[in-house]
Amino acid sequence: MAETRTIVALPITPRLGAVMRLRLFLILGVLIMWEATAASGLLFRDVVPSSVTVVRALVRLLIDPDFWGNFGVTAGEVLAALAIGATAGLAAGLLLGASRFLGRAYEPYLNSLAPTPKIIFFPVMIMAFGVYAGSKVAMGALSAFFPVALSTAGGMREVDAALVKVGRSFRLSTWQMVTKIYLPAIRVPVLNGMRLGFGVAVIGVLLAETKLSNQGLGYLVMQAYARFDMPQMYAILLVVFAVAVALNAGLGRLTEPRHRRT
Amino acid sequence: MSDPTVVPWPRPVSAARPESVLTVDDILVRFQTRDASVTAVDRMTFDVRHGEFISVIGPSGCGKSTLFNVIGGLITPTSGLVTVAGEPIRGPHPAIGMVFQEESTFPWRTVLDNVAFPLEVRGVSRRVRLEKARDVVAMVGLTGFEGHYPSELSGGMRQRVSIARTLASEPKILLMDEPFAALDEQTRLLLGDKVLQIQQTLKQTTLLITHSITEAVQLSDRVVVMSYRPGRLKRIVDIDLPHPRTSEIMTSDAFGHYVAEIWGDLRDEASRGMAEAEASRGART
Ligand SMILES: Nc1ncnc2c1ncn2[C@@H]1O[C@H](COP(=O)(O)OP(=O)(O)OP(=O)(O)O)[C@@H](O)[C@H]1O
Ligand SMILES: [Mg+2]
Numbered sequence: 001m002a003e004t005r006t007i008v009a010l011p012i013t014p015r016l017g018a019v020m021r022l023r024l025f026l027i028l029g030v031l032i033m034w035e036a037t038a039a040s041g042l043l044f045r046d047v048v049p050s051s052v053t054v055v056r057a058l059v060r061l062l063i064d065p066d067f068w069g070n071f072g073v074t075a076g077e078v079l080a081a082l083a084i085g086a087t088a089g090l091a092a093g094l095l096l097g098a099s100r101f102l103g104r105a106y107e108p109y110l111n112s113l114a115p116t117p118k119i120i121f122f123p124v125m126i127m128a129f130g131v132y133a134g135s136k137v138a139m140g141a142l143s144a145f146f147p148v149a150l151s152t153a154g155g156m157r158e159v160d161a162a163l164v165k166v167g168r169s170f171r172l173s174t175w176q177m178v179t180k181i182y183l184p185a186i187r188v189p190v191l192n193g194m195r196l197g198f199g200v201a202v203i204g205v206l207l208a209e210t211k212l213s214n215q216g217l218g219y220l221v222m223q224a225y226a227r228f229d230m231p232q233m234y235a236i237l238l239v240v241f242a243v244a245v246a247l248n249a250g251l252g253r254l255t256e257p258r259h260r261r262t
Numbered sequence: 263m264s265d266p267t268v269v270p271w272p273r274p275v276s277a278a279r280p281e282s283v284l285t286v287d288d289i290l291v292r293f294q295t296r297d298a299s300v301t302a303v304d305r306m307t308f309d310v311r312h313g314e315f316i317s318v319i320g321p322s323g324c325g326k327s328t329l330f331n332v333i334g335g336l337i338t339p340t341s342g343l344v345t346v347a348g349e350p351i352r353g354p355h356p357a358i359g360m361v362f363q364e365e366s367t368f369p370w371r372t373v374l375d376n377v378a379f380p381l382e383v384r385g386v387s388r389r390v391r392l393e394k395a396r397d398v399v400a401m402v403g404l405t406g407f408e409g410h411y412p413s414e415l416s417g418g419m420r421q422r423v424s425i426a427r428t429l430a431s432e433p434k435i436l437l438m439d440e441p442f443a444a445l446d447e448q449t450r451l452l453l454g455d456k457v458l459q460i461q462q463t464l465k466q467t468t469l470l471i472t473h474s475i476t477e478a479v480q481l482s483d484r485v486v487v488m489s490y491r492p493g494r495l496k497r498i499v500d501i502d503l504p505h506p507r508t509s510e511i512m513t514s515d516a517f518g519h520y521v522a523e524i525w526g527d528l529r530d531e532a533s534r535g536m537a538e539a540e541a542s543r544g545a546r547t
Contacts, residue, residue, distance in 0.1 A: 160366075161364075162364040162365065162366040163366060165336060165360075165362060165366070166368075168336055168354055169335075169354050169358075169359070169360040170354075170380050170431065172383055176383050180379075180383065184368070184370045184371075187370065
């Protein structure tokens, strides 16, 4: 039947140069196509503005204190959402993963709710948490909950049984079992869940802001759209994109395997 | 069936044998699987004396690890008792330290933090526990690797970390389940010497589970021989070889005599095991 396949781990570093070049090549290609489309005038007015205009709008945006106020609002909402959603998800995942019985009972719910677009719960959230930041945080938290809960529960089942036996033989308390064995053992799946959770929390918060709000980046985007200020809209999107990429990379570094301290 | 009177070792009576720190009294373990019940350990009885090195040997699958887990308090036996200093155990006992057959170092901790683990969970201060851990790391010959993570060590070094971690908890009774099984012959011999040397220095009461006859004879004061399924006590052999011993003793006549004796006991059991395995393979195809 299936024969054993040897997976050879190739060193990554020597190839990084080529990979980077390929990536930059793609970005360059997109930029060229973008400029060509903008110059051609084929599309309605400012739908694809020249990148020069976008950069100018970006600079204007970055020196505007009003923008930073809205940025702060959204950032605060996302962080609060991630804190609440990830904590709840971690707790739920630990319980579901620790008890085969609870896991069998409730994980089907999680699995079917996870891919549901959370925006359909927005009206409920508005009624429960008001039209201001509360409902946005709730949307983000709800979105972040599922990936964290699912990957925590999955991680719990993968914990090496031998390590659990070691903990029991040293007579650890339940609290010590969780903090000294389970949590470190599931660090990588939990952090991966948080990465996904962070992504969907941003989506949840921004989406909610575009629907109903009077502050935040989602609100600014809709304002720019209403004024048909496309360069500003793209500028805001660029900022959101840059922040998301940076934070994702930061979280990714935490999941790297441990090496010797030097 | 398993009449304990055929065993040349008298049944332990705690009051009559004050020097025995651990007794295994009529232990029976039966596993209930979906369509059958498997008797893994069948009425094992023996005792371990203070400061002694005792080995339990038997063919693969005879119930050694099961017995190990029962003594360590991780499995509740179907019937029978394990007592430590006369007290029946319920769950893991503070006097017992276990080294497992499987790889069991914490990959997220350095060698030093792995070894300091049992002290850490007991609330020993950082300075004291690291100092103590450093001593034990030196004892197993890993000085210089304190800051390394297990993934940066060889299998034999990781096994030494596991042993050191359990030693750091200063157990009155050290239990080890085939700690050298995954190692090559040379490393196994050197590590055996090391363990014996530590055991002699600390006067550490030690119970070693093994399936290597030479290992059992080289290290032990007594060898408990188990039969193939169901795991029963076949015989207890006293090893009267002088201390200090190193792997060099393996060339002596007396050593060869003991090995031959135990092999004589085990050969029937091992071949019975092979025959059973072949029969069940034949039945399936
Ligand atoms: N949890 C379990 N459920 C059902 N059967 C089990 C269980 N654990 C062990 N057994 C059975 O009990 C018997 C003894 O297993 P055990 O692991 O104690 O053997 P062992 O002597 O340690 O073998 P080895 O030398 O290969 O490690 C085996 O037949 C095994 O299939
Ligand atoms: Mg075993």
